Each structure stands twice: as structure tokens, then as C-alpha cells.
Amino acid sequence: MMFRKLYWVTEGVNADHDSMVLGVFTSIPDLIKNGLAAAERYPSYRISLVKLDSQQPPLGTWQSPDFSGLREALQAYVATDEFSADQCEILHQRVLAPVTA
Secondary structure (H helix, E strand, O other), rough: OOOOOOEEEEEEEOOOOHHHHHHHEOOOOHHHOOOOOOOHOOOOOEEEEEEOOOOOOOOOEOOOOOOOOHHHHHHHHHOOOOOHHHHHHHHHHHHHHOOOO
């Protein structure tokens, strides 16, 4: 079993630009399945990639509506086999075209 060292954090951002952590997820499929639905209820939301047990800033943070730079940033993690290219593309497409309930 692989021990994950990178985690996804979702935050809702209200109209006053205050944020609230909504969840922490261990994989792109988990983020898509469980994390994005709650985040999309906010006027804006962001996802961050963070390293476990670290006092360093997030490895990356991307915010709705355009998630600028997400696709490009994830290529480094595809190269190291942390994420698959397919998972990254599905995430990118999903955040740009959210499911509406």
C-alpha cells in the first residue's frame, strides 16, 4: 500500500473573501467524488495541494472560476507518478464544468 504524502484541501470562499476549510482528500477521485460538491455551494472555492506533515505553504492553490495554471502545475506530478495523466485531465475538466444539482 502506498502512503500518500500529498493531500487535497478544499475551501469555500464567501463574498467577503473569507475562507473555510471544507475537507481534506487523499486522491483526485476522492476529491472529485466527495470534495467538490460541498465546495461548489460557495460563491467561489479553491483547491490546494499540500504536503503532509509540513510547515511549508501549499504546493499549489487554484481558485474558481478558472483554476488558472492547474493543468500545467499537475504535469510535474504526472512525471513523478504521483497522479495519472487521466486523473489530472478529469479533474481539470470537472472544475471547469461543475456538475449542477
